[in-house]
Amino acid sequence: LKGPDPRLAGTALHDLRVHPRHTGEEGPCDTGSCNDYARMLSGLALLQKAGAGASDAGRVLTLNFSNPFPILLDKPSPRAAPIWFHKDRSFSETDFTPPEALFGDVGFVMIARNEGNAEVLSRIYHDSLARDFTQVAEDPHWLLLRRKNGA
Numbered sequence: 001l002k003g004p005d006p007r008l009a010g011t012a013l014h015d016l017r018v019h020p021r022h023t024g025e026e027g028p029c030d031t032g033s034c035n036d037y038a039r040m041l042s043g044l045a046l047l048q049k050a051g052a053g054a055s056d057a058g059r060v061l062t063l064n065f066s067n068p069f070p071i072l073l074d075k076p077s078p079r080a081a082p083i084w085f086h087k088d089r090s091f092s093e094t095d096f097t098p099p100e101a102l103f104g105d106v107g108f109v110m111i112a113r114n115e116g117n118a119e120v121l122s123r124i125y126h127d128s129l130a131r132d133f134t135q136v137a138e139d140p141h142w143l144l145l146r147r148k149n150g151a
Contacts, residue, residue, distance in 0.1 A: 011072045039141040044072050046137045046144045058107015063121040078106050085117045099128035109145040
């Protein structure tokens with residue numbers, strides 16, 4: 001393993017050692033782990049640029065299978081969010097956490113692109129997201145929403 005990734009400096013994972021096969025540095029990556037690592041880093045950069053790490057910025061919820069951003073930003077996870085979103089295991093289109101609870105302490109929402117759980121969750125929570133959040137950034141991996149003032 002090589003040394004820590006400088007892109008994680010200043011985070012709780014500043015000393016994380018990642019095998020080069022998971023970063024694509026050992027040649028073509030034919031596993032999802034390369035994409036997952038790149039997605040995590042791009043999301044972290046979006047959140048940092050948007051000020052999500054500030055102590056008064058609210059918590060970060062990720063509509064994706066998992067949510068690495070609270071630990072990366074050294075913030076608590078949203079109180080009502082599950083450890084992971086797994087369609088038909090931790091939620092379904094008819095059985096899901098009410099939006100008032102899920103988004104209650106959330107300041108930012110990351111929506112993963114091209115991820116099945118995120119697509120379903122975006123449909124389920126569309127009205128709440130449109131009412132209470134506004135898009136502030138995007139990249140090929142993520143849409144980043146920030147809570148509207150007063151929402």
